Amino acid sequence: MNDVFIAGIGSTSFGRHAGTPIEHLAVSAALEALLESTIERELIGALYLGNFISGPLNGKEVLAGIVGHRLGLSSIACTKVEGACASGGIAFRHACMMVASGQAEAAIAVGVETMTHASTKVTTAALNCAMDNENDGPSGLTFPGLFGLAWRMHAQRYGTTRDQVSAVVRKNKSNGLKNPLAQMGADLSMEEISSSIAICDPIQLFDCCPTSDGAAAVVVVSKAVASRIAKHLKHPLVQVLASVQTSGPPNIGAQMDLTSFSANVSAATKAYALAGVGPKDIDLVELHDCFSIAEIIDCEDLGLVPRGEGGHWALEGRTAVGGEIAINPSGGLLSKGHPVGATGIGQVYEVTKQLRHDHANQVRHARIGMTHNLGGAGVACTVSILKGLEAC
């Protein structure tokens, strides 16, 4: 397979963009990425758009073609991909595959979602499209319930405490304060977190990511194009060492163990093998903390933290910027926000900024970064490993 490089990135802020049509957000992020990449539009051979619930929430589909047309990318294949909350990561992986397999010299991945205009009831119903509704539907389960169960199991097995989970929230909310794109950074005390209202015991308000609007985009290019444009770029190139997509059981009954998601483990294993690096080589990770407990499970599944010690590491500050492995320096989903289809590409945006040494909450000497995007009850997962080329 050919080498793949990130030549341009773009992102709107994550948060409320009430009144802005979804395609406008997507086009805004995409234009920023295209402009930054300096490449001619004719080089773009494919567009992949990650989106989850624009059908139910906006009555709009074929967004890939609509966005491609507005970008002037006429006649190329424009494809929406969907894998619930992993839709953005799937779009990025497909853009990479097009270049890696030699089918395109360059490709663009765009992720977008608008959610804040809809009522909580409508949004919750739409988000539940990510469940295996035939199996988990009759139980009345929603995602806070699923992650609440996972928390209880993790606590039972490993002794994970409210304080340890609160430490994740505190870190990510604090990181978000430094990220100009973040929806709700905050300086919260452990007391404020543990006394926030109950959502689904043991999950409380600050354990949940917000509802968000937003878009992000990435332009990837072949080695030939990267070599040609390198001298025009105002930033270092970032190489995609691996971009992997896996599946896992879609419902609770099929999960062997709620303290781990099999799609996480298989994606990370494949990504490390492809990239030729191990967990200890990763300087930072943007991972899928849709709920605070998810960060603890995910960092263990990815091999970044020993099994059962995710809570300890968070409380001891070992996952903060400046710690042994910086987890979610952007603020993560908890604080940067979670415009579902955009999240996976937003993670690539954040890690790329870090590897260019151009992030507002910079991890010092960052050289290799990881993104991790998880969909549904663990049904879809993407993991990418990126390397800064002229940084460090």
Added chain:
Amino acid sequence: MNDVFIAGIGSTSFGRHAGTPIEHLAVSAALEALLESTIERELIGALYLGNFISGPLNGKEVLAGIVGHRLGLSSIACTKVEGACASGGIAFRHACMMVASGQAEAAIAVGVETMTHASTKVTTAALNCAMDNENDGPSGLTFPGLFGLAWRMHAQRYGTTRDQVSAVVRKNKSNGLKNPLAQMGADLSMEEISSSIAICDPIQLFDCCPTSDGAAAVVVVSKAVASRIAKHLKHPLVQVLASVQTSGPPNIGAQMDLTSFSANVSAATKAYALAGVGPKDIDLVELHDCFSIAEIIDCEDLGLVPRGEGGHWALEGRTAVGGEIAINPSGGLLSKGHPVGATGIGQVYEVTKQLRHDHANQVRHARIGMTHNLGGAGVACTVSILKGLEAC
């Protein structure tokens, strides 16, 4: 790129499957295709699922992962792709790309939709997700309106008559009578067609495809796998000479000419070049006759019939089975039905049966066939060219 072969196909009937969950239909078609292919499940490296509006109509997404899990295809990448009515064709093309690029030895494409359980109002709103609603929405336009305008322009420019368009309906309804999977084959007189109720002048009831439920699936394999399994198969292999995806303007204002869809023309041009064949080599085509007039426009865009003569050819019987080019021997969308996400894969199913010389409405000596799937107002298009290997 590597050669790609169709090793197995499966399909439910198209029509009403009230009460059958959408994932059951998809799994049913997929199991049929897997069984027919004789390959070990472990060889399948990717699953692509074409679906358009299961979110709005069923409250179900992540169908790719759910279906993959039920098929026992654990841990591989399972991806839903969407491009409105071209979603199925896009899924097939992506499965082919995975094998052609050497990323998988085998891949499965599944297309599925359920629509008949919803009210006409809800279904119409969902189908309108395929429009560029920001631009065409305010006009109140729906798809019968769009194709009604196209018909008027085609009639004005080329003198296309009601009788010529009725000949398309008559042929496809008649073809559907011979297809055991078809939803509404019928032996209609020209009088019955021209006196059916008005939907959106000049479009009348029999000019419109029905609302349908259904699923179809195709297993594609590499040359190495094809060589190994050939002796076990109960049917000849079919080679994929080309599978192309293009985009076009998503709204009426951006169309240069409603008597042609640019995405059709670019897809056909690329597909012929890739396949190394021309329109005269095509023995039969399954094309996107969502409305009767669409068949006339499409067959001209694909170069199968001279520009402006689509109506004449239909009336003269030159597009019937036994004519110069058999168009929609399955009955097409008009008669076989149009479960949106399944349609593009259903077309591959039909053409494969023809190239195996195993179709209930067989085109004699069929050797090369084409499929054509069009989404929205011409925003997404796929064209594939298939060749029977041991047939004729």
